Amino acid sequence: MKLVEKDHAWIELDMEALRHNVEFLRSRLPEGCELMPAVKANAYGHGALPVGRELESLGVRAFCVATVHEGAELRQGGVKGDILVLGYTHESELALIEQYDLIQTAVDLEHARLIDAYGKRLRVHLALDTGMHRLGESAMSPDRLEQFCRLKNLRLEGAFTHLCTGDRAYSGQQAEAFRAAVRALRRQGCPIKKAHLLSSTGILKFPELGGDYARVGIALYGLGSTREEKDRSLRPVLSLKARVASVREIKKGQGAGYGLRYRAEQDACLAVLTIGYADGLPRALSCGGGGVLLGGQYAPIAGMICMDQTLVDVTALPHVRQGDEAVLIGCQGERTVSAYDWAEAAGTITNEIVSRLGTRLARLSKEA
Numbered sequence: 001m002k003l004v005e006k007d008h009a010w011i012e013l014d015m016e017a018l019r020h021n022v023e024f025l026r027s028r029l030p031e032g033c034e035l036m037p038a039v040k041a042n043a044y045g046h047g048a049l050p051v052g053r054e055l056e057s058l059g060v061r062a063f064c065v066a067t068v069h070e071g072a073e074l075r076q077g078g079v080k081g082d083i084l085v086l087g088y089t090h091e092s093e094l095a096l097i098e099q100y101d102l103i104q105t106a107v108d109l110e111h112a113r114l115i116d117a118y119g120k121r122l123r124v125h126l127a128l129d130t131g132m133h134r135l136g137e138s139a140m141s142p143d144r145l146e147q148f149c150r151l152k153n154l155r156l157e158g159a160f161t162h163l164c165t166g167d168r169a170y171s172g173q174q175a176e177a178f179r180a181a182v183r184a185l186r187r188q189g190c191p192i193k194k195a196h197l198l199s200s201t202g203i204l205k206f207p208e209l210g211g212d213y214a215r216v217g218i219a220l221y222g223l224g225s226t227r228e229e230k231d232r233s234l235r236p237v238l239s240l241k242a243r244v245a246s247v248r249e250i251k252k253g254q255g256a257g258y259g260l261r262y263r264a265e266q267d268a269c270l271a272v273l274t275i276g277y278a279d280g281l282p283r284a285l286s287c288g289g290g291g292v293l294l295g296g297q298y299a300p301i302a303g304m305i306c307m308d309q310t311l312v313d314v315t316a317l318p319h320v321r322q323g324d325e326a327v328l329i330g331c332q333g334e335r336t337v338s339a340y341d342w343a344e345a346a347g348t349i350t351n352e353i354v355s356r357l358g359t360r361l362a363r364l365s366k367e368a
């Protein structure tokens with residue numbers, strides 16, 4: 001195993017798992033459809049550059065991000081493929097689209113006019129709203145769609161919509177509205193080369209809806225948003241680890257941590273870990289809501305999670321020593337703690353858990 005530079009706490013990326021997921025997802029893609037991985041939010045917390053570079057080495061030629069700065073960061077890091085910015089970009093930032101050869105989404109007709117007014121030809125994909133009612137020009141307004149084709153500074157290379165449920169009938173209606181709008185745009189002379197609509201749920205549940213790209217995020221990282229949506233063919237890419245900073249004994253009746261929220265019912269032993277909520281550990285995992293692995297065994301979180309430290313109860317684990325590695329997400333020995341465990345304890349989805357993992361964690365590639 002090759003590792004560089006372990007910080008106080010760190011993320012290990014299983015690149016073999018990422019390669020496996022890419023291969024599996026490609027096998028599900030409909031004819032003519034390419035992966036356009038979503039590497040926004042620092043590749044869902046995994047690290048935009050290590051993930052982007054690995055994907056490029058696997059032949060991925062298009063990426064999507066949420067913001068113009070995320071796109072610029074990928075370019076500066078040497079990523080060469082197409083990079084689509086999915087979100088709104090203010091006119092004051094459009095120079096970065098030009099400078100880094102990014103593709104900007106026009107989130108509606110008003111935004112398209114601002115992009116046109118930038119004065120130089122920028123690459124654009126048009127977002128079409130087919131029922132999510134978030135971003136996108138309404139696919140059902142032919143009068144407004146017509147006007148996109150007249151904006152001379154838009155290099156309109158593509159159009160996309162976003163499916164917002166796992167419901168087959170609703171997704172089918174969205175896809176139908178999308179295809180009709182793209183046909184109308186093309187009839188009016190808009191050179192829409194790339195039309196895309198599938199994300200993770202779509203590619204796993206209804207790949208037949210097709211498109212030129214699949215904008216796959218959470219599935220690429222080997223996760224479903226919830227345990228129910230987990231696909232057994234995918235492998236989690238990320239593990240999260242920290243170290244034992246100190247081991248200490250406390251007497252029956254003594255408390256520990258902020259508010260003394262941990263209370264020792266017997267003489268007890270606590271280990272202090274080098275990770276806290278500033279690293280993305282949800283404070284909702286405090287007081288036994290979550291736990292970690294030490295020497296292959298489970299140690300529940302004791303008391304309130306702090307910003308940079310977390311106490312765990314190791315009374316039953318006498319082998320634990322200062323400097324030991326603790327696994328917060330991942331496997332150790334026979335046992336696993338997963339992003340699903342965290343998400344369930346914190347009342348959220350895995351997407352939020354991994355995308356909020358902090359910037360001060362090192363992202364390291366683990367090669368078997």
Ligand SMILES: *Cc1c(COP(=O)(O)O)cnc(C)c1O
Pocket residue numbers: 038040086162198199200201215216217218219
């Ligand atoms: C984030 C995002 C995706 C990726 O979604 P997953 O469910 O993680 O696959 C695709 N398209 C758009 C517009 C997004 O915002």
